[in-house]
Amino acid sequence: MSNDDGNSIFDELDSRLDDFFADDELSFDESSDIHSDEMIIDSSDEPKVKKSFPDTQSAKFHKNPQGPLDTLKVIVLEMDWELTDENLNKYLEEIGRLKNQYKDDRAIYLFFKLHSSIGTYMLHKKVRAHPDALKFLYQVFNSLEKVTTKNLSTFEKNKMILKEVTNFKNLKARMFPNSYSSVEVQSFVPEQPTAAVKPDFSSLPDDIQKEINDYIEREIAQKIEALKKNFK
């Protein structure tokens, strides 16, 4: 380092500091409250609004699971904190048990099928999973809770499962944009091999198939109407 360099840094520094600390153009009210503009983080501050813990964090599920989904809920909450092979396997095991328990209720059974598909996918992919996959899992769980706890008609239940099946389809399209029916899809949906873009609903009961078809027709009609409006 040459002397010139040394001088130049001194000069530069002096000039910066003189600019910064210059008194000109500054008005300073010495009597003003010096604390007024500060952002004070006072450790003694009480929270303005006291909030109760959300239901989802209640410990009651851990202590004494009672409802049919309580064990599953405990596992889902655990997964929300930390995703591990252990809790994903526990999750799939519990889904397997519930699928068996609800094999006669087609709508609820389909919910569990969605759960096991996405759970298997998460177990295989883990950190490489699509960010929306876990969101979808929680969303399906919330719908499932509604279906099992509220007194819904078969029509309403079918409507909810249909909505989630459509969401699942959309999710798969986002996860595998280039090869929708690729091996990868098959590998995590072993129980529901997809027939490319058009899902195969033939295994569903007639009334659900009818619901699905009606729903799709209504959706398409709405979309067409919306498009027409846009082009007017």
Added chain:
Amino acid sequence: MALINPKKKEVQVKIVYYGPGRGGKTTNLEYINKKFKSRIKSEMVTVKTYNDRTLFFDFLPFDIGMIKGYTIKIQFYTVPGQVKYNATRKLVLRGVDGIVFVADSMTLRQEMNIRSLENLRENLASFNKDLNSIPLVIQYNKRDLGKQGIPILPIESLEKDLNSTLKASYFPASAVTGENVAATMKKIISLTVISLKEKLDLGGK
């Protein structure tokens, strides 16, 4: 140590105001924050306990502009002066580049000044830093109290107690009135940035 970011062309420099409790460290920063508000652009952060004492630290960051092509961001911290908060003082000292020791001129505080400076020396040593070689400015604060009849130590006595071997730059000051508050700060910025000169040269390459 100052952090140099060659991608953003930015240097972050850490300067800590150290000294005994109630010595005026926070008031120094508050004065600067108020006076140069329009140039500082960021908020002063202060973590206090219920009785207005510094619990953790005060934090005041600002840019002083470009030097050798780098934006110089100076980050001022104060430490909690109370003896019981030594663990916190050590945390704040981590990575320090320059220090202002704010001594209390009141005769009553003579012993506390000496102990605090000793505590600073020990805490720096735990980070393998030497008080004799780190950029340091000593400020003899509360000089205004003399006019109010409160006994204060003469500068010569404070120098003898605190600065006889260090030979650091020093300023008689009053953080409340602002006397020599900016001068103290200018001096420490200058000493600290100059001490980083070599690092800046290397970073610039």
Added chain:
Amino acid sequence: MDFTFDFNKSQLESIEAILEEELIELGVECVVLIDLAGNVIVNLDNGRCEHDVYSLAALAAANFGAVSAMANIIGEEEFSLLFHKGENDSIHFSKIGTDLLLLTIFGKDVSLGFLRLKVTEANNKIKELV
């Protein structure tokens, strides 16, 4: 001991790429890599985040130090999960190596469980670089 970190431009670019790929794409709002002295090493956001990252870094480093000291008092070397949950946004802290800290600010849409997996992945990749 003290901390001396010098990152060269290509290291910083690699770190940014890792954080972008692992975390910003996941939907987090803001990621800040700091050292334990409170310096900001890298900060990235989703373009809609205007936090004062320098103040955040100073407080986060101090907070981390305080929490580590608490861990020591109860006989733990450190706590593995440091997380503050807000009504809308939350902060997750992750130590990288011995001297760095990664702060992630994320909204309700991001699952903590998944975020932790992603942070661990980013953590491993960054450790290889520094």
